[in-house]
Amino acid sequence: MKTKITEMLGIKYPIICGGMLWLGKPELCAAISNAGGLGNVTAGNYDSGEELRAALQMTKELTDKPFGVNITLLPSFRISQETYDDYFRVCCEEKVAFIEVSGAPATRYLDQVHAAGVKIFHKVGALRHALNIEKLGYDGVFAAGIEEGGHPLNDDVTSMVLTPRISETLKIPVVTTGGIADGRGLAAALTLGAEGVMMATRFINTRECQVHENIKQEIIKRQEQDTTLICKSLNLQGRALKNELTQQVLDIEAEGKDLDRIFPLITGQRVKKAWVNGDVEGAAFMVGQSIGLIHDVISCQELLDTMVADAEKILRQNLARFQ
Incomplete structure (x- = not known):
């Protein structure tokens, strides 16, 4: 399954793991990347840039595949501006494949990130924000519908509407997030104009996720x-x-x-x-x-293989219906 996202990031499947506070750690990240997707180490799990560096180096020991880092730029009682600076610096020095940003735009870091050859996407919940992200020079956007866990924009627009609105307007790649948990969601996102999907909640119920x-x-x-x-x-x-x-x-x-x-x-x-x-x-x-679509606990490999197989089957069947 080739899309602009798989080609840009050098991954097998157009499936990305989103930021997961306390859960997006090396073991889960590597399992997702080894399964063909793009795993994610969440920077907010670590109190300093050097702690993040140790996590990135551990991830590299567990996989030789590309992986990314989530950096959430929201006001924090624990994370200082200097720590955010260190997060970006370390990501560039360690040459991660990808940075996912949510919250405030990472304007002050874009030149640094691009100079390091790292791709950077921003999560948005509205077309007006996506247009600004494209203008700033990001490599792509996540279209985050109100269905998502975490902090969806209070415009309250669903992924079903947001994805085509953004993908029909922007020239940079769009990835759908919010409400995606299986091959049906992947097929729908691709049909709506996305180049892939990002999930977080679904990855909680994998064997590799360290959750009670x-x-x-x-x-x-x-x-x-x-x-x-x-x-x-x-x-x-x-x-x-x-x-x-x-x-x-x-x-x-x-x-x-x-x-x-x-x-x-x-x-x-x-x-x-x-x-x-x-x-x-x-x-x-x-x-x-x-969560309404999650019925089991399986490995990351089984999850991604099944998602892609199901999505391909759905897309073929729908094409055949209209021939």
Whole structure:
């Protein structure tokens, strides 16, 4: 399955792993890349550029295939501007294949990244933002629909509409993210004009993802309606699994903005512990509506092989129907 993305990044399948705080580590990243996709080391897992460098070097020991790094440029109590500078510098020095940026534009880093021969994409939720990213000189964009886990743009536009709007307008490659979990989603994204897909939630339920089994089984049990949008009143909209904690956040928001009460509930350290101890009610798990499509725990190789085989079958069948 060749697209502009597979050719640009030197990968077998047009499937990219998105940023996964506390989960996007060398073992999972290498497993995805070895399976033919593009694995992802999430920079926010590390407190310094040198810690990130150690993770990148470990990943290189586990795979000889291309892989990327997610850098989320959002206000952080833990990550300073100097640390963000170090993240980009280390990525360039280590010659990663790809950087995925979300949040604020990485304008100050673009010349540095391109000089190092690293490709850089930005995640956007609106055509107006995609146009700006293209103008700035990025190599491509992720069209992030409201279905995605994490922090979708509050325009609330679905992947089904956003992907064709952006792909019909931009000259740089577009990758769909939000609501993708299987070959049907991959086939749909390609049909809508995307050059590939990015997933994160689906990779939680792989054998290589270091998550407590309670969490994986909870995702299997849940349906597409079992996520909710929290922190809208704080202009930091986030899609998370419905549980006791997210309901507590929503209740506080209904009473009025109160960051002092909300922040301790949504801190990254809380969810970091929960991924390990399996407490399904005590943290904000930023997962997407694609949980309704997840029914098992399989290897990254099986996931990617099946996705591509199913997508190719669907595309062939649909072509045959109209011949």
